[in-house]
Amino acid sequence: MRPLAVLNAILFGSATAITFGLCGVLVIFLTLLGRHPELSTELGPLLRSSALFAVLAVCSGLSLFGTLKGLRWRRLAQAAMWVVLLVTGFLYWPR
Numbered sequence: 762m763r764p765l766a767v768l769n770a771i772l773f774g775s776a777t778a779i780t781f782g783l784c785g786v787l788v789i790f791l792t793l794l795g796r797h798p799e800l801s802t803e804l805g806p807l808l809r810s811s812a813l814f815a816v817l818a819v820c821s822g823l824s825l826f827g828t829l830k831g832l833r834w835r836r837l838a839q840a841a842m843w844v845v846l847l848v849t850g851f852l853y854w855p856r
Contacts, residue, residue: 769825776818783811813849820845
């Protein structure tokens with residue numbers, strides 16, 4: 762396996778795990794929202810994080826697939842993945 766494909770696979774696995782965890786928390790929040798209305802203040806950031814990591818998981822998954830199969834559009838998928846990763850890094854880097 763190529764080194765870039767290994768990094769891509771690690772990123773794909775990590776983004777998928779984070780997305781799964783955030784979506785699980787989202788389900789719990791939506792279940793408890795009726796009893797605990799104070800959770801509604803956290804719903805916006807949770808939805809935003811879930812969507813961002815879902816986009817990262819999709820981009821990295823497509824990039825990994827394209828890289829492993831040697832498809833023509835793999836470089837475009839790689840570029841999209843790196844852009845989404847940089848955006849995620851800029852949004853969540855500690856200040």
